[in-house]
Amino acid sequence: MKFGHHSAAVEINAPSRAALFRDLRARFAAGKGFALATLNLDHLTKLPRDPDFAAAYAAQDLVVADGRPVVWLSQLARQPVELMPGSDLILPLSELAAELALPVALFGSDTEALDAAAEVLQARVPGLRICHKAAPPMGFDPAGAEADAALQAIAQSGARLCFLALGAPKQERLAARGRRVAPGVGFVSIGAGLDFLAGHQRRAPKFMRMLALEWLWRALQSPARMVPRYARCFAILPGLTRDALRSRG
Template identity: 70%
Template sequence: MKFGGTGYSVEINVATRKQLFRTVRARMAEQRGFALATLNLDHLTKLPNDPRFAEAYARHDLIVADGRPVVWLSRLARRPVALMPGSDLILPLCTLAAETRTPVALMGSSDAALAAAAEALRQRVPGLSIALCHAPAYGFDPTGGDADAICDMLGRSGAGLCFIALGAPKQELFAAHAARHCPHIGFASIGAGLDFLAGHQVRAPRLMRMLALEWLWRALQSPRRMVPRYAKCFAILPGLAGQALRQRRR
């Protein structure tokens, strides 16, 4: 499934969870890095207006669908992909890391959130090695000197997989930048996933997720921040549906 517009083109190139985990396992075994992005409607509102974000996305090796609207659009285009939210990928990727003896690094918003997330992961994934937890300073540049210093830190830590929970576009900018500096490390951008594990944010109940109402839960939790974001997402749906129909005809 492809999406494109003025100044950007992005393709979901991993259609199933089985394909994703098979690819990641092979790369971990070979100590070969990657950059993994989870595409959602919020990203698709930003990509046409942010050349740096679009360039960073183009350098990602693995792109999956995060959000039911993206999955529905893929079905409309007759190029179906599975739903793979970043938050749902953390535990299975950590299981793969433990099985391949790949140390993990966590990057997030605060030291407290990372410490709690690390403890939760150790309890849920036996044998998992967490080599580094790092919360970048407020306002850090994800592609500048600050990012280079973090890359050096990651290289010394021995980590082979790094979860980045900084929000878009910062996490994707850093992942694309760091993948060049640390080609043996896999970088996975997972949004609020570590905050959910830490209990610093509350994820929508499973029933609401099953009914595709997680967006409503998040809007009710933080209306001033999320309502304008979702309004922009809904506004681009007709155009994306048109793209999907054109791909369907081809």
């Protein structure tokens, strides 16, 4: 399923969890790295306005659906994809890394959150080896020399899988750069996922997620930041709905 137009168009090329994990197992077995992004409506508002973000998305090897509106649009287009938020991928990917004895790196957020998230992950995933943790300074530039040094440190740690918790568009831009600087590492952009694990941010209760109301929870938690974001998201829905209907097979 493809969203957007021209240079800002993005295709969800991992439509199901089964397909995603088949691909990941093959990449890990071959010693290949990757960049994995989770597409949501907020990203779709940013892509046409940010050429660097669009270029970073074009460099992702794998794109999954993060957000029920993206899933609903795919169903409307008769090209259904599964919902796979980044936060929900952390544990199953960590379990896969433990099964295959692949070291894991955590990058982003802050030191306290990384330490707490690492403790939770290692308690919940027996055998998981976290070989590297690093929190970038304020103002971290995903396109600068500082980014290259961070990526080289991740690669030198022996990590084969790295969770990036920087938020969009920084994490996707860093993952795209990582494909060149650290080609043997799989980079997964997971936003606030490590903060949720650490307990530093509260995720919406499960019943709200089941009712597709996580956006409302987040808006109530941080209205000054989230209400304008969701207003932009709602504004693009009519056009995306029209595109989905036109693309019906």
